[in-house]
Amino acid sequence: MTPPNTAEPAVQxxxxxxxxxxxxxxxxxxxxxxxxxVVAVLGTxxxxxxxxxxxxxxxxxxxxxxxxxxxxxxxxxxxxxxxGYVPQRITAAGGxxxxxxxxxxxxxxxxxRLFRPLKTAERAxxxxxxxxxxxxxxxxxxxxxLSGGQQQRVLIARALVSDPELLILDEPTAGVDLASQGIFAxxxxxxxARGTTVVMxxxxxxxxxALIDRSIVLRRGRIVYDGAPHASQxxxxxxxxxxxxxxxxxxS
Amino acid sequence: MTMFELEFMxxxxxxxxxxxxxxxxxxxxxxxxxxxxMGDGIGHIAITGVALGLLTGTAPVLTAVLVAIAGAxxxxxVRARGKASGDVALALLFYGGIAGxxxxxxxxxxxxxxxxxxxxxxxxxxxxxxxxxxxxxxxAVLVVAIGLGPQLFAVCQDEEFARxxxxxxxxxxxxxxxxxxxxxxxxMRTVGLLLVSALMVVPVATAQQFTRSFRSTFLTAxxxxxxxxxxxxxxxxxxxxxxxxxxxxxxxxxxxxxxIAGTLVRRRxxxxxxxxxxxxxxxxxxxxPHVVSSAHQHAxxxxxxxxxxxxxxxxxxxxxxxxxxxxxxxxxxx
Ligand SMILES: Nc1ncnc2c1ncn2[C@@H]1O[C@H](COP(=O)(O)OP(=O)(O)OP(=O)(O)O)[C@@H](O)[C@H]1O
Ligand SMILES: [Mg+2]
Ligand SMILES: [Zn+2]
Ligand SMILES: [Zn+2]
Ligand SMILES: [Zn+2]
Ligand SMILES: [Zn+2]
Numbered sequence: 001m002t003p004p005n006t007a008e009p010a011v012q013x014x015x016x017x018x019x020x021x022x023x024x025x026x027x028x029x030x031x032x033x034x035x036x037x038v039v040a041v042l043g044t045x046x047x048x049x050x051x052x053x054x055x056x057x058x059x060x061x062x063x064x065x066x067x068x069x070x071x072x073x074x075x076x077x078x079x080x081x082x083x084g085y086v087p088q089r090i091t092a093a094g095g096x097x098x099x100x101x102x103x104x105x106x107x108x109x110x111x112x113r114l115f116r117p118l119k120t121a122e123r124a125x126x127x128x129x130x131x132x133x134x135x136x137x138x139x140x141x142x143x144x145x146l147s148g149g150q151q152q153r154v155l156i157a158r159a160l161v162s163d164p165e166l167l168i169l170d171e172p173t174a175g176v177d178l179a180s181q182g183i184f185a186x187x188x189x190x191x192x193a194r195g196t197t198v199v200m201x202x203x204x205x206x207x208x209x210a211l212i213d214r215s216i217v218l219r220r221g222r223i224v225y226d227g228a229p230h231a232s233q234x235x236x237x238x239x240x241x242x243x244x245x246x247x248x249x250x251x252s
Numbered sequence: 253m254t255m256f257e258l259e260f261m262x263x264x265x266x267x268x269x270x271x272x273x274x275x276x277x278x279x280x281x282x283x284x285x286x287x288x289x290m291g292d293g294i295g296h297i298a299i300t301g302v303a304l305g306l307l308t309g310t311a312p313v314l315t316a317v318l319v320a321i322a323g324a325x326x327x328x329x330v331r332a333r334g335k336a337s338g339d340v341a342l343a344l345l346f347y348g349g350i351a352g353x354x355x356x357x358x359x360x361x362x363x364x365x366x367x368x369x370x371x372x373x374x375x376x377x378x379x380x381x382x383x384x385x386x387x388x389x390x391x392a393v394l395v396v397a398i399g400l401g402p403q404l405f406a407v408c409q410d411e412e413f414a415r416x417x418x419x420x421x422x423x424x425x426x427x428x429x430x431x432x433x434x435x436x437x438x439x440m441r442t443v444g445l446l447l448v449s450a451l452m453v454v455p456v457a458t459a460q461q462f463t464r465s466f467r468s469t470f471l472t473a474x475x476x477x478x479x480x481x482x483x484x485x486x487x488x489x490x491x492x493x494x495x496x497x498x499x500x501x502x503x504x505x506x507x508x509x510x511x512i513a514g515t516l517v518r519r520r521x522x523x524x525x526x527x528x529x530x531x532x533x534x535x536x537x538x539x540x541p542h543v544v545s546s547a548h549q550h551a552x553x554x555x556x557x558x559x560x561x562x563x564x565x566x567x568x569x570x571x572x573x574x575x576x577x578x579x580x581x582x583x584x585x586x
Pocket of ligand 2: 051170
């Protein structure tokens with residue numbers, strides 16, 4: 001692979017509109033995420049956060065505008081091993097039992113050739129990813145028998161296992177207890193230090209809070225705030241000198 | 253002369269072995285995707301394929317496999333669209349398949365007896381040329397089901413995630429549908445078109461009583477499928493009934509036994525090994541006395557200029573000789 005052009009932003013969204021069931025769920029979204037940035041996507045339920053994330057990873061088509069990942073339009077993007085994705089999800093289980101290790105190893109498929117068994121290095125990567133979410137002791141357990149938060153941790157491990165350059169996380173820590181959130185934040189911090197880019201939707205950033213460089217607030221399908229993290233959050237009242245709407249970053 | 257020396261029984265047993273392997277193999281993926289009844293639908297459609305073969309004088313196995321693949325592709329396309337009308341479209345396809353098949357077989361001048369051999373299997377009708385087709389198709393299904401196991405697993409487990417890892421999801425879904433169609437044809441002479449779906453689903457359900465991993469479910473289901481097929485064929489020979497019925501009855505009996513045994517085993521395991529304590533107390537930080545920084549006028553962040561220090565699972569900021577840590581909507585003294 002040729003060395004990537006570091007000037008290309010990790011994510012570039014231009015004038016994006018997305019139509020779901022005849023309704024414009026995103027309207028004219030412009031967003032650029034540079035490499036190494038850690039961006040929180042905030043907003044109320046139904047404001048379009050998941051829709052934005054799912055369009056960025058190419059799961060939903062754009063009605064207008066375009067999405068580029070590392071400088072390539074998402075429709076033609078093929079280097080999926082550079083992306084780690086945690087979908088917003090209630091369960092990790094399917095109709096047949098599957099173990100934690102089996103689910104996590106499907107995160108390696110972007111690197112795996114067809115008709116090849118799992119290599120030793122890949123097994124080690126699975127163990128390491130499970131270590132990060134503190135689930136190493138449960139690698140042989142069935143995912144269907146885990147609690148919701150534990151299943152969420154399995155999905156996080158599945159996204160981390162391929163050591164991607166861009167992590168796209170839709171409420172990764174929903175239902176995850178504070179201790180595990182701390183472990184997760186530590187893992188993300190270590191990756192951010194190595195230059196990983198993170199886009200994360202969350203209602204409660206918890207221990208991740210300190211890592212965020214920038215936050216984006218969506219309201220009814222538009223970006224209404226794009227700027228420094230704290231002013232956008234509940235921390236607003238620690239700035240007693242004015243209403244939050246006066247902060248730089250609020251867009252009218 | 254024992255039954256194992258009879259050539260038609262040898263052929264029936266070979267066909268049974270391959271059916272017993274391939275039906276649960278593809279069935280595991282169908283069950284995982286919660287499409288357990290797909291095999292049943294394809295079986296109905298394949299009846300028209302058989303009838304076309306009988307009408308035109310070509311081998312019914314070949315026409316059945318072609319029509320089944322066409323039908324499975326149609327089912328998959330309707331499913332992928334996910335429209336509400338798709339449900340009705342599938343029903344039309346299924347009943348059209350079975351009614352058309354019965355009609356065409358009547359036109360071909362064949363009676364109910366011929367039709368029955370396809371609907372419920374028949375030991376004596378596996379011809380040597382049928383056997384070659386069955387062996388070839390079954391081996392192809394098994395190579396794909398095992399060789400592409402990780403990819404197919406990922407697609408069936410979480411289709412959206414599979415797309416974001418760059419898998420060709422539509423192609424793999426189509427592959428599963430085509431493999432199911434091929435398996436239906438493979439199983440046609442052994443269990444018959446009306447019961448093939450049972451052999452795809454029941455061994456998987458039985459295996460699940462004891463297994464935790466996808467891999468062991470897959471392997472156990474195949475072993476159970478082979479056992480049911482071979483035992484069913486032998487029983488069918490001795491009792492002189494259609495093999496489809498004996499195979500499925502044996503598979504179901506296996507399920508009942510496994511379900512009862514599984515419940516007992518789980519109950520005993522639960523008694524012997526109660527849940528381990530979820531949270532080992534070591535490593536969990538002792539909650540510090542909670543001191544709120546009063547009237548804190550400043551919001552810290554990594555770029556605010558105050559030195560940041562890691563403190564366990566969070567970051568503190570050094571501020572006028574104090575350590576301040578974010579806590580919800582206020583700042584704590586640490
Ligand atoms: N398949 C769909 N068809 C039509 N409308 C949809 C569909 N999926 C989502 N929507 C609508 O799009 C809007 C945005 O949904 P989205 O899932 O992006 O919200 P969100 O910001 O992620 O919310 P949450 O915090 O609950 O996850 C919602 O109002 C929802 O009703
Ligand atoms: Mg959402
Ligand atoms: Zn500060
Ligand atoms: Zn302070
Ligand atoms: Zn506090
Ligand atoms: Zn502290």
